[in-house]
Amino acid sequence: DGGITQSPKYLFRKEGQNVTLSCEQNLNHDAMYWYRQDPGQGLRLIYYSQIVNDFQKGDIAEGYSVSREKKESFPLTVTSAQKNPTAFYLCASSIGTAGTQPQHFGDGTRLSIL
């Protein structure tokens, strides 16, 4: 079955450490996204990518970085510059850039500070 796989499910970060969250999709989708979810705040867009080797900042990109070297993969790095990284991170994809295409989501990674 096609879908989006996020790993790990739980991740712990030490002070000053960079950590990378994995997102892989086998849906043959062109567009991929990263969201941060905090309780009561809904979803906030961190980065998104329409095609391979191209990505754009979302609303809260500071302290995060991404790469899109392959269509299937869109890893997110939470850098030490992100001072409040504790949150639930969701990866999503959509077929393309037409407005009719709903997003499909992975099951998320919960990041906590040690």
Next chain:
Amino acid sequence: GEDVEQSLFLSVREGDSSVINCTYTDSSSTYLYWYKQEPGAGLQLLTYIFSNMDMKQDQRLTVLLNKKDKHLSLRIADTQTGDSAIYFCAETEGGSYIPTFGRGTSLIVHP
């Protein structure tokens, strides 16, 4: 900019109907979506409606759109405990494919 508003909580009795409401501000909204999120999981698309439609029904789910008032609702008939989750309303405007999400409504179903 665009904004999507939802009430934060809704409590219903098992077997009753649930109505989750959403308002949006963007008059050029093209597509409106309802997603469901169960604890510790990602968002699951439930249904979506084009802005030129007034209603869409899919089994126990009914979506109503009032374009004049920019109001969207999701009705769940015969609500079950398995329907307990957070429900997100989202919209995309004409030229954009990136949805704007509401903050989510927590639906609590009690016996």
